[in-house]
Amino acid sequence: MIVAERKPFSEILSMVEDYSRILVVGCGSCVTICMAGGEEEVKILSSQLRLAFKKNKKDIEVEEAMALRQCDDEYMNNPELINKVKKADIVISMACGIGVQHATAFFNRIITDKPIKIVPGLNTTFMGANLDVGVWEERCVGCGDCVLEKTGGICPITRCAKSLLNGPCGGSSNGKCEINKETDCAWHLIIERLEALGELDRIKPIEMYKDWRPSHDGGPRKIIREDMRI
């Protein structure tokens, strides 16, 4: 899933304090699961904002709303939500960066009498897994050409700090990466896994230059599934 973290309160406050009607919109998918932008977090941020405005004697209204997925029109095309957005001077999206952008495009298409300003309440951090209560770790950078079948199900592009395809580098020590003793050396894990599978020979041939075009380096990506467009 997409993992995000809430922005510091002072940063959010500085984005909205010059407006008088604020709407905070949460997202019911990934960021709810990683406890950064769900219903609970919307309530917390809204209360913090109300308290700050009260303290500063500012007459600012803070409304709350939710969308199950801000990255999909279907879940935002709801009259109650559209109405709340219409009434607001500024919207704080508690979705990932995708949600912020998609909501901006959607509401500016639906609401034509004024431009809708949407600002991010979160920092979108990575695509990762939930390892323990309150612990998430990056697992995929979306390079567009998966190599996990060769590397025992451990991604060297994401989990090696140098994205090495013929690792491990000389900085691997006691199973840890040179950049940080808390970070596992991905290649150490790969070697151990392949040894257990009896497949260490898989990484003996040289892995050739990677074609980065399917990744972001080829420019912003788009998928069109013709089979679904009939």
Add this chain to the structure above:
Amino acid sequence: MKSGSNLERLLEKGEFVVTGELGPPKGTDVDVVKKKASMLKGNVDAVNITDNQTAIVRMSSIAAAKVLIDEGLEPNMQMVARDRNRIAMMSDLFGANALGIRNMLCLSGDHQTFGNHPEAKNVFDIDSIQMIYMVKTMRDEHKVICGDEIEGDFKMFIGAACNPFADPFRYRVHRLAKKVEAGVDFIQTQCIYDMKRFKEFMKQVVDMGLHEKCKILAGVTPLKSVGMARYMAANVSGIIIPEEMIARLKGAGKGNVATEGIKILCEQMQELKETEGIAGIHLMAIEWEHRVPEIMEMAGFLPRPKP
């Protein structure tokens, strides 16, 4: 000859070579390069020019290597994968070749979090093994990666690093084998202090016959102080310093530690010369270039052979 460099010539003749190392200045001061070069001249056979080592911004290795050529020394230009994509690498290699640089070392590079611009974006388009293969293709097939012909000559003696002290130890020899398969001509190892582990590693290398497919230069660095030894052992990834060695330094007493460090180094150099599969020494006397003549004299490695 693959490159016509002195380093290649000497190794082909079977001479036991010694390479030195020179870190370019953190700025434009060419005199720093010239001064260090004057201390190394005649005392080593070629000199590595580091490429923004530990990710700290310095004069480019290409430019410093050219200064070295003008001073009458032979450079071994280091190139890291951290800061350049394949386009910039090949372009820089053309430039380096045009300036007369004939030896290079292909490296992944220290991660930028170690350096003075940890907020920088890194590149790592290709890795060190792919870099070896790329340079070999340029030299032997006279083509860039995409297959386009190279205009003009391209000659290079291709080196790479090897760290027998990194983990997992059992995989290290296979990584070296990959570098050999990619086409490396010579290897310089990480600093050796743990001779026992190094000899275990070399036995695997010799058993696989890798020493016959590339020339292996054993990396050494003098220990200047007990503090330096302890710091390196604790903080530099892939460096193992045996406790006995630290105890020996300590035992030398105040004022004698540096001399004892040089003594240990010279003994190591002699021992490495007798080790099967070792074709030379890579002497990394970091910011101790002025002591290189004395080290080489004491180790019995002077005068240097004529190419």
